[in-house]
Amino acid sequence: MTSTMDSATVLIISVGVFLVGITAFAVYTAFGPPAKQLADPFEDHED
Template identity: 70%
Template sequence: MEPATVLIISVGAIVIGITGYGIYTAFGPPSRELADPFEDHED
């Protein structure tokens, strides 16, 4: 393979991995530990 193709595939895999981890953190089991700042400071 050409070096440019390997670079594009690597960057794409990293972006997909970070996106997947963000979705897992936001909606998966770790989301129970997240706090909503708007609910913490109700007027």
């Protein structure tokens, strides 16, 4: 058994970490403190 990982395993882990990071950032932006700066276009144009 070698101590290094296959390049495919490194690629899969890297893509997984990237996707988790993007998802965490999106959830933080949508529901965290930056969400107070977001505008709701439906509330802005109520008739």
